[in-house]
Amino acid sequence: MPVIVDTDTTRAVRLSATVGHSSHVVATVEQLQTWLDRRPNEYAVVLGPDVSMDAAAGLTNRLRLSRPGLSVIMLRTQTTTDLMAQAMYAGVREVIAIDEMDSLRESIERSQQNYDAIHGPSASARDNGxxxxxxxxxxxxxxxxxxxxxxxxxxxxxxxxxxxxxxxxxxxxxxxxxxxxxxxxxxxxxxxxxxxxxxxxxxxxxxxxxxxxxxxxxxxxxxxxxxxxxxxxxxxxxxxxxxxxxxxxxxxxxxxxxxxxxxxxxxxxxxxxxxxxxxxxxxxxxxxxxxxxxxxxxxxxxxxxxxxxxxxxxxxxxxxxxxxxxxxxxxxxxxxxxxxxxxxxxxxxxxxxxxxxxxxxxxxxxxxxxxxxxxxxxxxxxxxxxxxxxxxxx
Ligand SMILES: Nc1ncnc2c1ncn2[C@@H]1O[C@H](COP(=O)(O)OP(=O)(O)OP(=O)(O)O)[C@@H](O)[C@H]1O
Ligand SMILES: [Mg+2]
Structure with a gap:
């Protein structure tokens, strides 16, 4: 299930309810890295609006070759063309406005399909608990x-x-x-x-x-x-x-x-x-x-x-x-x-x-x-x- 990076706990709980109850919330990109190291089947990372573009680019750069099936989705309070271009260039899969929860849900679905297309059907739901x-x-x-x-x-x-x-x-x-x-x-x-x-x-x-x-x-x-x-x-x-x-x-x-x-x-x-x-x-x-x-x-x-x-x-x-x-x-x-x-x-x-x-x-x-x-x-x-x-x- 997806992992959300957000320092704002109230917002994180709301996002988690949108993304799915078993999604996981971490506060920092460093904590995210530790989380990902232990979960080879993770298919989506949602970066909250407080995560800087630099931190996002650093992350996507690290994940590009090691985790090709993992989608990084960015949430922003405002989505300008400039920002979209920067994000896409950095390898972020999608940028979504923070109030567009339906778009986030759809994006998560696409991420799972993408992961399964690369790793085989239902790979993201591998039974590992x-x-x-x-x-x-x-x-x-x-x-x-x-x-x-x-x-x-x-x-x-x-x-x-x-x-x-x-x-x-x-x-x-x-x-x-x-x-x-x-x-x-x-x-x-x-x-x-x-x-x-x-x-x-x-x-x-x-x-x-x-x-x-x-x-x-x-x-x-x-x-x-x-x-x-x-x-x-x-x-x-x-x-x-x-x-x-x-x-x-x-x-x-x-x-x-x-x-x-x-x-x-x-x-x-x-x-x-x-x-x-x-x-x-x-x-x-x-x-x-x-x-x-x-x-x-x-x-x-x-x-x-x-x-x-x-x-x-x-x-x-x-x-x-x-x-x-x-x-x-x-x-x-x-x-x-x-x-x-x-x-x-x-x-x-x-x-x-x-x-x-x-x-x-x-x-x-x-x-x-x-x-x-x-x-x-x-x-x-x-x-x-x-x-x-x-x-x-x-
Ligand atoms: N080590 C302990 N020291 C003191 N009290 C304990 C200890 N372990 C359990 N208890 C208490 O014993 C009571 C019974 O415990 P619990 O409900 O966990 O047992 P149970 O095996 O689940 O019971 P049941 O079979 O009825 O479901 C509870 O009041 C609990 O707080
Ligand atoms: Mg009992």
């Missing part, structure tokens, strides 16, 4: 707390585009944890399932002021039944093309929607606490994931409330589960306090041990090599899945 599912068979162990904080940490003040999907479809509380009042939820994706496309999906997302985009759970629990496993796979797959990371918060245990999210999962955070029932259920669910061939080699054990003195220790848990922990977080009233105030701990207390731990998890997950995708036909039910679920429901 990483999907991270936070899972635990038990309720109340901290899945939502970890998902929300991990998503905010991965967004890293706008360095990465991150979507957070609330797959606790009956009782999701991601929105309330972030003090968001979503206008739309995933339930609306079910209404247009047959013809859901990326643009429609973008409109269902709610922006958090950290830059994070949230796909909220339905407002009423019964909507869950209308959200098919195939839709869940499709939603996550679409988000991959527009975001760097997609964090999925899940409901306790395996429902069929959470299982289908595993088909699209690159990395899975398995959350446990230091109590025997939880560890027993985590063990059973790992065996189920093994049977279904899901997230093998890409599971990361995290222990929450790891300082609770209840007889079990982290080494006990590791030995029962046959896995090493990648992180453990202490119990802290400040974590619950942050949730209750709608301000995740990584934002409200960045130096808190839990915030540091979450950032370390974010860094280690981001560094994991890409997985080999699990073969599962889109829209089909992977074999053995239904019988396993039925068995689980007995």
């Amino acid at each position: 990483k999907v991270i599912t936070v899972f635990s068979p038990k309720g109340g162990v901290g899945k939502t707390t970890v998902s929300v904080n991990l998503a905010v940490a991965l967004a890293d003040n706008g360095t990465n585009r991150v979507a957070l999907v609330d797959l606790d479809l009956a009782f999701g509380d991601v929105a309330i944890t972030l003090q968001l009042i979503p206008e739309h939820t995933i339930a609306e994706a079910a209404e247009v399932e047959g013809h859901l496309d990326n643009a429609m999906l973008q409109k269902l997302l709610t922006r958090h002021d950290s830059g994070l985009m949230v796909l909220a759970a339905p407002t009423l629990p019964d909507a869950k039944d209308r959200i098919s496993p195939a839709l869940v796979r499709r939603v996550i797959a679409s988000l991959r093309s527009d975001f760097d990371y997609i964090v999925v918060d899940s409901s306790p245990g395996f429902d069929e929607q959470v299982l289908s999210a595993f088909d699209e999962t690159d990395e899975c955070i398995v959350l446990a606490t230091l109590d025997v029932p939880t560890v027993k259920n985590v063990k059973m669910s790992l065996e189920t994931l093994d049977l279904l061939n899901l997230a093998i080699g890409h599971r990361h054990l995290v222990v929450n409330r790891a300082d609770d003195e209840v007889g079990l220790t982290i080494p006990n848990v590791e030995s029962i589960l046959g896995m090493a922990t990648i992180a453990s977080f202490p119990s802290s009233v400040e974590v619950a306090n942050a949730t209750n105030h709608g301000r995740p701990i990584v934002l409200s207390k960045p130096d808190h041990p839990v915030s540091r731990g979450i950032r370390a998890v974010a860094a280690s997950i981001a560094a994991v090599e890409e997985r080999v995708p699990v073969a599962a036909g889109a829209g089909s039910e992977p074999s053995g899945r239904r019988s396993l679920l039925r068995r689980g429901k007995k």
Whole structure:
């Protein structure tokens, strides 16, 4: 998705809404360069009116040979013939007046077509986001707390585009944890399932002021039944093309929607606490994931409330589960306090041990090599899945 360079944040938000919700905003040409270095499939750069012609010319000069498919579009408060000539000479693809938002939209479309003509169809929408599912068979162990904080940490003040999907479809509380009042939820994706496309999906997302985009759970629990496993796979797959990371918060245990999210999962955070029932259920669910061939080699054990003195220790848990922990977080009233105030701990207390731990998890997950995708036909039910679920429901 396009990247916008603008120092004026109010204007940048307006431009971003025109260009598309998942577009990215940076303040300077230097920040743009860092952004582009990490995104080989970027197809359009929009330079706000404060970027000087010299800076624009320097940029186009650098990009001319290294990124021939990338279009640079300039916005200006006034567009004179002289300015147009200078810009074209410098290699700027189009100059657009700041109040001509329709022209900007069209220009972005042309840029994408141009990129695809050079790099092959749909090259600009290459699926490259990483999907991270936070899972635990038990309720109340901290899945939502970890998902929300991990998503905010991965967004890293706008360095990465991150979507957070609330797959606790009956009782999701991601929105309330972030003090968001979503206008739309995933339930609306079910209404247009047959013809859901990326643009429609973008409109269902709610922006958090950290830059994070949230796909909220339905407002009423019964909507869950209308959200098919195939839709869940499709939603996550679409988000991959527009975001760097997609964090999925899940409901306790395996429902069929959470299982289908595993088909699209690159990395899975398995959350446990230091109590025997939880560890027993985590063990059973790992065996189920093994049977279904899901997230093998890409599971990361995290222990929450790891300082609770209840007889079990982290080494006990590791030995029962046959896995090493990648992180453990202490119990802290400040974590619950942050949730209750709608301000995740990584934002409200960045130096808190839990915030540091979450950032370390974010860094280690981001560094994991890409997985080999699990073969599962889109829209089909992977074999053995239904019988396993039925068995689980007995
Ligand atoms: N490390 C922690 N220290 C203190 N409180 C915590 C910690 N982690 C989570 N909590 C609190 O525990 C409660 C449950 O956490 P959370 O909602 O994240 O769990 P969950 O696994 O998503 O629950 P559910 O299965 O119901 O969705 C919340 O009030 C949260 O603030
Ligand atoms: Mg939860």
